[in-house]
Amino acid sequence: MNSAQIEIQLIASLVAIACAIPGTFLVLRKMAMISDAISHSILPGLVVGFFITQDLNSPLLILLAALTGVITVILVERIQKTGLVKEDTAIGLVFPALFSIGVILIAKNANDVHLDVDAVLLGELAFAPFDRLIISGVDVGPKSLWVIGIILSVTITLLIAFFKELKISTFDAGLAASLGFSPALIHYGLMTVASITTVGSFDAVGAILVVALMIAPAACAYLLTTDLKKMLGLAIIFGVFSAISGYWLAHWLDASIAGSITTMLGLLFLFIYLFAPNKGLIAVIYREKQQRIEVSLLTFLLHLKNHSEERERHVNHLQEHINWQKVRAKTVLELALKNNMILIDNKIVSLTQKGDEFTSKAIDYIITNEDAQIEDMKDDFFLFRG
Amino acid sequence: MNRIKIMKEPSEKKEIPASAGRIAVQVDDLTVAYNYKPVLWDIDLEIPEGVLMAIVGPNGAGKSTLIKSILGILKPIAGSVSIYGKPYDQQRKLVAYVPQKGSVDWDFPTTALDVVMMGTYGSLGWIKRPGQKEKKAALEALEKVGMLPFKSRQISQLSGGQQQRIFLARALVQDASIYFMDEPFQGVDATTEIAIINILKELRKSGKTVIVVHHDLQTVPEYFDWVTFLNVKKIATGPVKDIFNDDNLTKTYGINYKVSIQE
Numbered sequence: 001m002n003s004a005q006i007e008i009q010l011i012a013s014l015v016a017i018a019c020a021i022p023g024t025f026l027v028l029r030k031m032a033m034i035s036d037a038i039s040h041s042i043l044p045g046l047v048v049g050f051f052i053t054q055d056l057n058s059p060l061l062i063l064l065a066a067l068t069g070v071i072t073v074i075l076v077e078r079i080q081k082t083g084l085v086k087e088d089t090a091i092g093l094v095f096p097a098l099f100s101i102g103v104i105l106i107a108k109n110a111n112d113v114h115l116d117v118d119a120v121l122l123g124e125l126a127f128a129p130f131d132r133l134i135i136s137g138v139d140v141g142p143k144s145l146w147v148i149g150i151i152l153s154v155t156i157t158l159l160i161a162f163f164k165e166l167k168i169s170t171f172d173a174g175l176a177a178s179l180g181f182s183p184a185l186i187h188y189g190l191m192t193v194a195s196i197t198t199v200g201s202f203d204a205v206g207a208i209l210v211v212a213l214m215i216a217p218a219a220c221a222y223l224l225t226t227d228l229k230k231m232l233g234l235a236i237i238f239g240v241f242s243a244i245s246g247y248w249l250a251h252w253l254d255a256s257i258a259g260s261i262t263t264m265l266g267l268l269f270l271f272i273y274l275f276a277p278n279k280g281l282i283a284v285i286y287r288e289k290q291q292r293i294e295v296s297l298l299t300f301l302l303h304l305k306n307h308s309e310e311r312e313r314h315v316n317h318l319q320e321h322i323n324w325q326k327v328r329a330k331t332v333l334e335l336a337l338k339n340n341m342i343l344i345d346n347k348i349v350s351l352t353q354k355g356d357e358f359t360s361k362a363i364d365y366i367i368t369n370e371d372a373q374i375e376d377m378k379d380d381f382f383l384f385r386g
Numbered sequence: 387m388n389r390i391k392i393m394k395e396p397s398e399k400k401e402i403p404a405s406a407g408r409i410a411v412q413v414d415d416l417t418v419a420y421n422y423k424p425v426l427w428d429i430d431l432e433i434p435e436g437v438l439m440a441i442v443g444p445n446g447a448g449k450s451t452l453i454k455s456i457l458g459i460l461k462p463i464a465g466s467v468s469i470y471g472k473p474y475d476q477q478r479k480l481v482a483y484v485p486q487k488g489s490v491d492w493d494f495p496t497t498a499l500d501v502v503m504m505g506t507y508g509s510l511g512w513i514k515r516p517g518q519k520e521k522k523a524a525l526e527a528l529e530k531v532g533m534l535p536f537k538s539r540q541i542s543q544l545s546g547g548q549q550q551r552i553f554l555a556r557a558l559v560q561d562a563s564i565y566f567m568d569e570p571f572q573g574v575d576a577t578t579e580i581a582i583i584n585i586l587k588e589l590r591k592s593g594k595t596v597i598v599v600h601h602d603l604q605t606v607p608e609y610f611d612w613v614t615f616l617n618v619k620k621i622a623t624g625p626v627k628d629i630f631n632d633d634n635l636t637k638t639y640g641i642n643y644k645v646s647i648q649e
């Protein structure tokens with residue numbers, strides 16, 4: 001790896017982390033579309049900022065553009081508050097309007113502005129290492145590395161300081177307000193961070209990838225954990241993983257880095273959507289199958305409990321008495337045997353004491369719906385989960 | 387049946403005069419609007435310290451809105467609220483709140499214990515993080531509502547009644563003087579309802595003021611000693627034995643309630 005390659009991966013990773021943090025809260029607040037709106041509507045802010053500063057990495061330009069992002073959020077909320085349209089419609093009204101103002105501004109000044117719409121939407125990570133920050137003659141690294149590094153440090157500091165406030169206002173804005181943590185302040189704080197991160201990142205990775213990096217890693221993490229801190233951690237890991245693997249995919253395919261990172265994010269989400277242990281598609285299907293087997297098991301145990309006649313308990317006759325068509329009798333017998341719930345003596349099935357107790361407890365649970373007593377059974381049996 | 391229970395109340399109420407006299411919550415000329423459409427008109431309300439009060443009224447009467455305005459969650463267009471004589475902002479730590487169930491995101495990645503811990507955030511203030519002391523308080527509150535075995539459960543995996551108990555525990559952990567609860571009995575079974583009302587009665591016994599939005603008119607005389615009738619305007623407020631009558635019920639709900647109450 002040469003130093004440019006390392007720098008590119010470093011920039012991509014820092015952008016991924018800086019996006020994953022506000023992204024996690026956007027996903028939890030069901031505001032994924034807002035990041036899309038922000039990423040487009042900062043364009044006019046950028047153009048105006050560029051007229052003034054002539055430098056895409058100038059802090060003033062970043063602040064101006066971020067301001068447009070916050071204005072977008074405010075406009076969307078204003079329109080929504082009229083009660084005439086829903087949030088998605090409001091977003092659909094605001095960001096094309098602002099974006100097109102940006103496009104017109106660029107077109108009108110195309111001759112003397114070094115800025116084009118393609119670069120804004122897609123960015124060009126490959127060129128990032130060429131634009132270097134020189135301080136009194138010393139080359140201290142690519143400008144975009146510094147920009148995103150500073151933004152990331154601020155984001156992490158804010159996250160650590162206001163983690164509790166972010167959590168409570170996202171989960172229960174009413175309680176947050178009644179405890180004196182202004183949800184509005186936190187909301188606009190988060191929107192400002194999201195806007196600044198978007199502006200600071202998109203020069204390197206483009207508007208579309210910024211949105212993908214904010215939403216996809218958080219959405220993946222959401223499927224895997226029920227702990228907010230872990231969700232943040234996982235989102236960061238997924239973001240960095242996609243950034244680096246996407247870079248090498250681009251290298252290998254000789255394709256756009258931003259496009260490859262987005263592809264990796266998409267693949268990662270698909271993979272997790274399918275294979276996540278609890279919320280994943282396959283886990284859900286498997287769980288339903290298990291539940292079916294266990295319901296049959298319970299039916300079977302209950303049948304044994306209720307019938308003392310040997311004829312009713314003969315292995316070969318079980319098929320007739322219980323509805324076995326759905327599940328193979330063998331599976332159920334094996335499951336019961338494995339759990340020491342039945343004994344098979346001379347083809348006659350009988351309940352063990354454990355089986356007897358289990359059946360009583362399970363029936364009791366199903367009737368009373370009293371959870372506390374069967375907490376310990378839950379690990380063995382899917383039937384009692386949720 | 388209920389008539390008899392109303393008769394029983396006074397003996398239980400003897401404890402109240404000891405702490406009565408002070409006004410816990412005072413609402414003056416409160417008008418609240420959503421998008422300039424008033425949903426609460428000119429409400430005057432005095433809640434004496436140490437009562438267990440029901441707020442009753444039909445759906446959309448503004449019960450939740452009243453509580454939210456008292457707690458500063460909504461800004462009124464007119465009027466004022468004071469808690470023990472001072473604005474809410476200065477008295478936050480004296481007040482605990484259990485919101486109506488639909489108002490939180492149940493899929494949020496957090497556990498029962500974590501939600502209860504949120505009750506301690508108010509006394510922590512900005513930036514400071516909860517530690518062992520807060521965790522201990524949260525565990526005690528969970529124990530009190532019988533939810534300790536569920537402390538690590540993700541909240542969406544709890545039943546409706548269990549979720550309600552978690553909210554109650556979160557309010558208990560705030561260790562406040564005044565408790566506002568928006569329909570704590572919504573969707574809970576008889577056992578949980580009794581467990582909750584016993585905890586509320588215990589709170590009142592220790593001198594706290596408890597204000598509960600309540601829909602089951604049958605149980606008002608049994609559970610509460612004070613009641614407020616609300617339907618956009620305040621219809622009446624006072625001791626259950628004095629004002630919980632057909633006249634006020636009819637004024638609030640617009641139909642004759644006589645039959646259903648005596649059942």
Ligand SMILES: Nc1ncnc2c1ncn2[C@@H]1O[C@H](COP(=O)(O)OP(=O)(O)OP(=O)(O)O)[C@@H](O)[C@H]1O
Pocket residue numbers: 420421425443444445446447448449450451452486
């Ligand atoms: N966010 C809101 N925006 C606009 N109108 C609202 C909003 N919240 C409540 N309202 C309206 O205000 C009125 C009072 O609502 P509120 O929630 O206070 O009623 P409630 O008495 O608590 O009813 P319920 O018994 O159904 O909980 C209703 O007409 C409702 O439609």
Ligand SMILES: [Mg+2]
Pocket residue numbers: 449450451486568
């Ligand atoms: Mg309500």
